[in-house]
Amino acid sequence: MRYTKLFLPTLREVPADAEVISHQLMLRAGMIRKLTSGIYTYLPLGLRVIKKVEKIIREEMERAGAQEVLMPMVQPSELWEESGRWDVYGKELLRFKDRHGRDYCLGPTHEEVITDLIRKEVRSYRDMPLNLYQIQNKFRDEIRPRFGLMRGREFSMKDAYSFDLDEEGAVKSYQAMFDAYNRIFERCGLYFKAVEADTGNIGGSFSHELMVLADTGEDAIVSCTECDYAANMEKAEVNPDYIEKEEYEAPPAPMEKVSTPDVRTVEEVTQFLSVTPKQLVKTMIFETSSEPVAVLVRGNHEVNPAKVKNVLGVANLELAGEETVLKLTGAPAGFAGAVGLSIKIIADRAVEPMKNMVMGGNEKDVHLIGVNRGTDFEVSEFADLRLVTSSDRCPRCGKVIEIKRGIEVGHIFKLGDKYSKALSATYLDQNGNERYVIMGCYGIGVGRTVAAAIEQNHDKNGIIFPMPIAPYQVVILPLQMRDSDVVSAAETLYNQLISQGAEVLLDDRDERAGVKFKDADLVGIPIRVTIGKKSLKEGQLEVRLRATGETELVPREGADRMILDMIKDLVRSRQ
RNA sequence: CGGGAUGUAGCGCAGCCUGGUAGCGCGUACGGUUCGGGACCGUAAGGUCGGAGGUUCAAAUCCUCUCAUCCCGACCA
Numbered sequence: 001m002r003y004t005k006l007f008l009p010t011l012r013e014v015p016a017d018a019e020v021i022s023h024q025l026m027l028r029a030g031m032i033r034k035l036t037s038g039i040y041t042y043l044p045l046g047l048r049v050i051k052k053v054e055k056i057i058r059e060e061m062e063r064a065g066a067q068e069v070l071m072p073m074v075q076p077s078e079l080w081e082e083s084g085r086w087d088v089y090g091k092e093l094l095r096f097k098d099r100h101g102r103d104y105c106l107g108p109t110h111e112e113v114i115t116d117l118i119r120k121e122v123r124s125y126r127d128m129p130l131n132l133y134q135i136q137n138k139f140r141d142e143i144r145p146r147f148g149l150m151r152g153r154e155f156s157m158k159d160a161y162s163f164d165l166d167e168e169g170a171v172k173s174y175q176a177m178f179d180a181y182n183r184i185f186e187r188c189g190l191y192f193k194a195v196e197a198d199t200g201n202i203g204g205s206f207s208h209e210l211m212v213l214a215d216t217g218e219d220a221i222v223s224c225t226e227c228d229y230a231a232n233m234e235k236a237e238v239n240p241d242y243i244e245k246e247e248y249e250a251p252p253a254p255m256e257k258v259s260t261p262d263v264r265t266v267e268e269v270t271q272f273l274s275v276t277p278k279q280l281v282k283t284m285i286f287e288t289s290s291e292p293v294a295v296l297v298r299g300n301h302e303v304n305p306a307k308v309k310n311v312l313g314v315a316n317l318e319l320a321g322e323e324t325v326l327k328l329t330g331a332p333a334g335f336a337g338a339v340g341l342s343i344k345i346i347a348d349r350a351v352e353p354m355k356n357m358v359m360g361g362n363e364k365d366v367h368l369i370g371v372n373r374g375t376d377f378e379v380s381e382f383a384d385l386r387l388v389t390s391s392d393r394c395p396r397c398g399k400v401i402e403i404k405r406g407i408e409v410g411h412i413f414k415l416g417d418k419y420s421k422a423l424s425a426t427y428l429d430q431n432g433n434e435r436y437v438i439m440g441c442y443g444i445g446v447g448r449t450v451a452a453a454i455e456q457n458h459d460k461n462g463i464i465f466p467m468p469i470a471p472y473q474v475v476i477l478p479l480q481m482r483d484s485d486v487v488s489a490a491e492t493l494y495n496q497l498i499s500q501g502a503e504v505l506l507d508d509r510d511e512r513a514g515v516k517f518k519d520a521d522l523v524g525i526p527i528r529v530t531i532g533k534k535s536l537k538e539g540q541l542e543v544r545l546r547a548t549g550e551t552e553l554v555p556r557e558g559a560d561r562m563i564l565d566m567i568k569d570l571v572r573s574r575q
Numbered sequence: 576c577g578g579g580a581u582g583u584a585g586c587g588c589a590g591c592c593u594g595g596u597a598g599c600g601c602g603u604a605c606g607g608u609u610c611g612g613g614a615c616c617g618u619a620a621g622g623u624c625g626g627a628g629g630u631u632c633a634a635a636u637c638c639u640c641u642c643a644u645c646c647c648g649a650c651c652a
């Protein structure tokens with residue numbers, strides 16, 4: 001491709017509304033443009049990269065035995081009502097009516113549609129195992145889209161669905177996808193980690209997320225420094241063996257009311273009463289679809305809503321508003337406590353050994369000290385309800401853990417029979433018995449993978465694309481477009497490389513050298529060939545690697561072979 | 576949805592407080608000089624100042640409403 005023919009609008013300055021580096025660089029490198037919040041157009045360069053990633057995905061999916069299909073983006077409400085998700089999916093599901101007043105939604109995911117297909121077409125045990133995938137745009141009406149392609153509302157996703165006869169087969173399918181995902185992200189040049197994850201509203205028995213480690217990631221990841229335990233913060237278990245108990249050996253004191261005018265937060269209370277956060281109990285009031293619940297955690301801990309949801313077995317959980325708190329506790333937020341509360345109370349395990357606790361008094365400007373469970377209040381259930389902290393220990397081996405940030409580029413779920421039951425997807429086994437199909441589902445955010453790759457591969461001059469996903473493999477910069485020798489050397493090399501299948505961008509603009517260098521660096525093409533009249537007089541071209549800056553003068557004759565070898569090496573190093 | 580901020584030329588911004596002819600840099604077009612790390616000189620095009628209403632002789636500027644975008648939080652695969 002010739003630069004003068006390519007629609008590649010690069011920007012010198014960083015657009016004001018781009019915060020993270022991948023978003024800034026994708027805009028500056030002319031890969032994407034925003035249409036409206038969370039919705040982007042892919043320009044030629046961006047689309048090429050997307051297609052490269054898609055190609056890798058397709059190759060690895062096919063290798064893993066999956067077959068490509070393409071499902072509709074518009075989906076009828078009936079299917080969602082059947083699965084029960086029309087009501088529980090929430091506002092993220094963009095709903096609308098057609099001219100007849102029938103309800104539809106834009107597909108945020110395709111479990112319903114694929115299960116519908118399978119229940120109609122798959123009848124016999126002979127038809128499985130089966131794995132179908134598609135690469136298609138999803139729409140999720142995010143509360144807060146951000147960071148460019150990292151969290152868009154409309155985005156390209158690869159979603160795969162496996163169908164097996166039984167648990168054993170489903171485990172194999174899951175493993176096959178797990179392996180395929182590892183290969184895919186490796187080939188995309190990503191440094192990533194597989195972590196245990198919460199299943200959220202997709203549901204199912206367990207799941208893993210494939211996380212790219214990056215400071216700009218939206219998720220926190222807990223991992224062990226010794227064993228290979230790693231989990232999303234939402235999912236990470238607290239090791240109960242390491243809950244401090246010895247600090248709570250003081251004899252029980254009588255409960256007392258203390259006046260704490262305008263003292264609400266943990267910090268304020270501990271300071272005002274000269275106690276440590278470990279003596280304090282935070283009482284959080286949550287609303288669920290059925291009843292409100294009070295959740296107790298120690299002052300230095302944070303509630304993990306995902307765990308609360310799972311313990312209560314509810315789909316929706318919301319922190320109660322100011323009004324509800326006032327109604328239920330009789331006090332404004334900041335003074336809630338367990339004593340005298342009439343709603344269900346559950347507590348984190350770390351609360352269990354506590355004695356002489358400090359908590360809100362359910363009365364404005366009042367806290368209680370010397371509160372003890374049993375005499376002053378009761379808890380209906382203890383469970384792991386809080387977020388892991390860096391002072392917790394690994395739930396598997398008890399060793400030190402660390403907390404990092406990550407970008408979720410892939411997520412695999414073992415669904416079991418959740419959808420096949422809801423939608424009656426059954427088959428006849430060898431004995432003629434009707435059984436539910438066992439499912440799994442597997443997603444990859446394509447655009448997010450590109451964004452993550454840029455987060456991990458850039459420098460101050462721009463993007464450094466790994467060869468397998470680079471929009472072009474080679475960029476040729478003839479520095480003097482008025483010099484016919486330079487131009488013809490560039491044209492010759494360009495044609496040689498193209499004819500041997502390389503993807504080449506020829507910067508044929510009549511621009512100064514600096515401009516061409518800057519744009520080549522910004523766009524991040526792995527191999528740069530500079531053709532200048534001085535070195536050309538010696539019969540030499542300059543070949544430079546974007547990633548390392550390594551520069552080599554090579555003779556003009558045979559330069560094409562050498563460059564083709566470099567491309568091969570750079571592709572292979574990722575496989 | 577709660578908190579914060581911003582909307583002025585394609586991009587980055589100034590002007591607004593204290594109302595009075597809409598500006599700067601980059602980019603774009605044309606001419607010239609230059610030519611291996613975002614050159615220089617000259618000329619030119621390009622703006623309903625996000626939108627609506629109000630105050631005023633006069634509004635980018637003051638007031639009210641509204642829309643959009645971004646950030647933090649909550650929420651989320």
